[in-house]
Amino acid sequence: xVPTSFYLILAGLLFIIGTIGVLTRRSALIILMCVELxxxxxxxxxxxxxxxxxxxxxxxxxxxxxAVAAAEVAxxxxxxxxxxxxxxxxxxxxxNLLKW
Amino acid sequence: xxxxxxxxxIAIGAVSLAxxxxxxxxxIPIHSALFLLVNFVSMAVLFITLDAQFLAAAQVIIxxxxxxxxxxxxxxxxxxxxxxxxAGHRVxxxxxxxLLGVILLASxxxxxxxxxxPPATSAVVQGGVPEAVGMTLLTxxxxxxxxxxxxxxxxxxxxxxxxRPPKQKTxx
Numbered sequence: 354x355v356p357t358s359f360y361l362i363l364a365g366l367l368f369i370i371g372t373i374g375v376l377t378r379r380s381a382l383i384i385l386m387c388v389e390l391x392x393x394x395x396x397x398x399x400x401x402x403x404x405x406x407x408x409x410x411x412x413x414x415x416x417x418x419x420a421v422a423a424a425e426v427a428x429x430x431x432x433x434x435x436x437x438x439x440x441x442x443x444x445x446x447x448x449n450l451l452k453w
Numbered sequence: 454x455x456x457x458x459x460x461x462x463i464a465i466g467a468v469s470l471a472x473x474x475x476x477x478x479x480x481i482p483i484h485s486a487l488f489l490l491v492n493f494v495s496m497a498v499l500f501i502t503l504d505a506q507f508l509a510a511a512q513v514i515i516x517x518x519x520x521x522x523x524x525x526x527x528x529x530x531x532x533x534x535x536x537x538x539x540a541g542h543r544v545x546x547x548x549x550x551x552l553l554g555v556i557l558l559a560s561x562x563x564x565x566x567x568x569x570x571p572p573a574t575s576a577v578v579q580g581g582v583p584e585a586v587g588m589t590l591l592t593x594x595x596x597x598x599x600x601x602x603x604x605x606x607x608x609x610x611x612x613x614x615x616x617r618p619p620k621q622k623t624x625x
């Protein structure tokens with residue numbers, strides 16, 4: 354059986370890759386994908402601990418995260434479409450309507 | 454102690470990490486979305502090795518079947534022209550991002566080393582088969598389950614309202 358710590362290390366590395374993606378990429382679509390990557394790595398952590406303690410609550414939590422991720426992507430993509438329709442860009446550096 | 458399961462884990466983990474790097478590094482949004490698909494499928498395989506069969510199926514259906522397809526639709530809708538990175542006034546962004554990532558990695562490593570090895574894994578009696586997860590979800594966690602349904606409904610209506618074409622264009 355693979356130790357739980359292996360899963361935790363893998364999830365941590367995936368989370369860090371997602372974080373670096375969010376911080377360095379400028380396309381709103383790629384940033385959304387990297388956020389999904391981070392959510393998925395957290396899911397891996399929760400499932401690993403669910404097996405570690407033989408408790409299904411972690412898996413129920415992951416189910417809720419799946420629902421939230423789907424909602425987040427739907428609304429986020431709608432915002433990106435609306436913005437790109439008005440300004441013809443998905444570059445987050447050019448999204449500065451609220452900046453004064 | 455390199456048993457077959459550990460070798461399998463390392464192989465799938467390598468695929469997962471490589472595809473995650475592909476999402477971040479790739480210059481073409483379509484390629485990023487496809488790398489994301491590979492990453493989600495490898496994650497589903499890892500869920501199966503963790504005795505979470507229901508979540509593995511849900512992962513493939515929701516993430517791979519729903520979210521990635523939605524992203525591909527949007528990429529094709531608004532055009533996948535390459536965005537010029539480093540918008541002039543913020544050339545330092547990549548360095549700061551990578552530096553923050555390394556700091557995060559260092560703090561996580563420190564926490565993991567500090568905590569020491571976890572106690573031995575207890576024997577799994579029920580695992581994550583759909584019956585067990587469904588029973589937990591629909592008895593003990595029925596209220597969060599219903600709220601997730603409401604959340605999805607709100608998100609659906611919100612996305613429809615946001616992405617609706619502007620009114621003056623339709624009247625022309």
